[in-house]
Amino acid sequence: MSINKGLENKNILISGASVAGPAVAYWLSQYGFKPTVVEIAPSLRSGGYAVDFRGTTHLTVLERMGILDKLRKLQTGGSPVSFIDQEGKELASLPAEFQGGDVEVLRSDLSKVLYDLSKDTTDYIFGDTITSLTETYEGVHVSFKKSPSRTFDLVICSRWSSLEYT
Numbered sequence: 001m002s003i004n005k006g007l008e009n010k011n012i013l014i015s016g017a018s019v020a021g022p023a024v025a026y027w028l029s030q031y032g033f034k035p036t037v038v039e040i041a042p043s044l045r046s047g048g049y050a051v052d053f054r055g056t057t058h059l060t061v062l063e064r065m066g067i068l069d070k071l072r073k074l075q076t077g078g079s080p081v082s083f084i085d086q087e088g089k090e091l092a093s094l095p096a097e098f099q100g101g102d103v104e105v106l107r108s109d110l111s112k113v114l115y116d117l118s119k120d121t122t123d124y125i126f127g128d129t130i131t132s133l134t135e136t137y138e139g140v141h142v143s144f145k146k147s148p149s150r151t152f153d154l155v156i157c158s159r160w161s162s163l164e165y166t
Contacts (some may be wrong), residue, residue: 038125130143
């Protein structure tokens with residue numbers, strides 16, 4: 001039985017192409033949905049802190065997505081840390097394992113891996129943003145700052161403060 005029985009080919013808009021957006025788009029496409037991701041930045045963002053994955057649950061999800069080996073090749077690994085007083089005497093130290101998880105990668109590397117994983121099944125709109133959402137009988141009518149308006153069956157968005165919702 002399909003998880004989306006009766007919802008085949010539903011169009012879903014996701015706001016944000018950092019980490020969560022492409023990850024959600026990947027999983028939705030695996031179940032027959034048609035995701036679109038809108039990102040205000042003109043391309044994937046660079047920089048960001050390291051992201052740690054720890055334990056069986058994280059590693060199982062990454063393995064099921066088919067990206068665990070790729071992320072292992074990109075991992076930064078933790079660094080040992082020493083706490084030094086003003087005279088230069090070491091007060092305490094933490095091993096490298098304490099700093100990173102089982103797999104630690106830069107957020108920008110994770111974002112790129114997830115984008116590459118989802119780009120063939122997801123419509124990406126870079127350099128644009130949602131300006132308003134209007135619920136209708138046909139779905140959610142979405143206006144964008146630059147792109148033509150479209151109607152989606154579902155919108156996944158983390159920020160509502162700058163949006164007009166009717």
